[in-house]
Structure formats: C-alpha cells, structure tokens
Amino acid sequence: xxxxxxxxxxxxxxxxxxxxxxxxxxxxxxxxxxxYRQDCRKEPKLLMSVYxxxxxxxxFTAQLNxxxxxxxxxxRDSKLSDSATYLCVVGERGSTLGRLYFGRGTQLxxxx
Amino acid sequence: SQTIHQWPATLVQPVGSPLSLECTVEGxxxxxxxxxxxxxxxxxxxxxxxxxxxxxxxxVPQNLSASRPQDRQxxxxxxxxxxxxxGFYLCAWMVTRVPYEQYFGPGTRLTxx
Numbered sequence: 001x002x003x004x005x006x007x008x009x010x011x012x013x014x015x016x017x018x019x020x021x022x023x024x025x026x027x028x029x030x031x032x033x034x035x036y037r038q039d040c041r042k043e044p045k046l047l048m049s050v051y052x053x054x055x056x057x058x059x060f061t062a063q064l065n066x067x068x069x070x071x072x073x074x075x076r077d078s079k080l081s082d083s084a085t086y087l088c089v090v091g092e093r094g095s096t097l098g099r100l101y102f103g104r105g106t107q108l109x110x111x112x
Numbered sequence: 113s114q115t116i117h118q119w120p121a122t123l124v125q126p127v128g129s130p131l132s133l134e135c136t137v138e139g140x141x142x143x144x145x146x147x148x149x150x151x152x153x154x155x156x157x158x159x160x161x162x163x164x165x166x167x168x169x170x171x172v173p174q175n176l177s178a179s180r181p182q183d184r185q186x187x188x189x190x191x192x193x194x195x196x197x198x199g200f201y202l203c204a205w206m207v208t209r210v211p212y213e214q215y216f217g218p219g220t221r222l223t224x225x
Contacts, residue, residue, distance in 0.1 A: 032210075032211040032213070033211075042218075043202055043218055043219045044156070044202075044216055045216070046213050046214075049211045049213060051211075087156075091212060099158070099161075100158075100214055102155050102156040103155065104154065
C-alpha cells in the first residue's frame with residue numbers, strides 16, 4: 001500500500017480555469033502536510049504547507065481532512081506558468097527524523 | 113539565508129564505474145540531510161538520511177552508500193554502478209521547526225550506460 005496516493009493526471013486546462021488536485025495518505029499518525037511543485041527536469045520546490053484549518057496563498061488554497069486522510073489543492077485563475085507536476089507530501093510523527101513521503105505527482109498543463 | 117548545492121549537475125558513467133556525488137548546505141548548522149532518487153516517471157525514493165556527522169541511516173539496501181564527513185557536507189557514493197542506478201539524485205535539508213519542511217538542491221542527473 002502506497003503511503004501517499006495521487007491522481008497522476010494529466011490535467012489539461014485553459015488559462016483562467018480552476019483546477020483541483022486530491023491526495024490521500026495511509027498513516028493516520030501523519031503530522032505534517034505539504035504541496036510541492038516540480039518543473040520538468042528540476043528539483044521539487046515547496047509550494048505551501050497545509051494546515052488543519054486550511055490555508056490560502058494567493059490563487060492557491062490547500063485543505064486537510066484528517067478524518068478522511070485527504071488533502072486537496074485548488075488553483076484558481078490558472079496561468080501558463082502553473083504548468084508543472086504537483087507533489088503531495090506527508091510527514092510522519094517525530095520531527096527529529098523528518099521523514100517525508102511523496103506522492104508520484106499530478107501533472108498539470110495550462111494552455112493558452 | 114540557506115542554500116544547498118549539488119554537483120555535478122549531470123553525469124554519464126559506464127556500468128561498473130565508481131560514483132561520488134556531493135551536497136553542501138550553507139547558512140545553517142547541524143541540519144538533517146537526505147538523499148533521494150527519482151527514476152524516470154517515478155516518485156521520489158528516500159535513499160539515506162543523516163542527523164549529524166558520521167550518522168547515516170539507509171532506507172533501501174543497494175549498492176550505494178553515503179557519508180557525512182562534515183556538518184554541512186553529504187556524499188553519495190558507489191563502488192560499481194548498475195544500469196538501474198540511473199536517475200535524478202536530489203539532496204535535501206530539513207528546517208528544524210514546525211512544520212519541518214524540506215528544501216532540495218538542484219539535483220544531479222545520472223545516466224549509467
């Protein structure tokens with residue numbers, strides 16, 4: 001059983017569209033949650049952390065449902081520059097180690 | 113601010129040759145450091161992590177090894193590369209405060225021929 005599962009996509013949307021990505025995780029003791037963005041042939045970069053109350057950063061909104069072990073990312077008013085692979089990442093309990101589990105990513109292409 | 117460096121950026125090596133990839137972190141002390149590999153079309157696989165000098169833990173048994181000779185230096189090595197070692201190797205460090213996110217270096221793209 002995979003620790004973190006994501007719909008691989010690809011998602012192809014026009015500029016200005018709203019798109020949502022979902023992710024589920026298997027370890028109910030998970031303590032930290034993130035979305036990373038990875039451009040083609042580049043390193044993953046932190047997009048945003050996900051908090052229990054949900055959080056927003058500009059056009060990006062992340063939500064966490066601990067009961068359902070489900071994380072989401074909503075992108076509003078998509079831009080061409082949003083085209084990338086979005087990785088759902090979950091951290092285990094125990095900050096000393098900081099073990100993270102990565103989903104395989106959801107590919108997004110925004111077209112003009 | 114913190115910066116993480118990796119080199120080389122790309123590498124083409126024949127099967128059976130040795131490997132040494134280096135990662136250094138600036139702007140922080142005693143960081144947790146991580147080596148990941150991302151094979152083509154696959155997710156990130158944690159290979160090794162280190163919580164301090166000389167302290168290495170292995171996640172996946174294989175022909176790779178890691179060392180941490182200095183506080184901010186992390187090295188990934190192999191004595192004899194296999195074709196299956198090809199991939200994108202990423203070094204990361206962890207922020208030591210909630211929510212403990214990790215930041216990645218630019219990576220080394222290794223092709224074993």
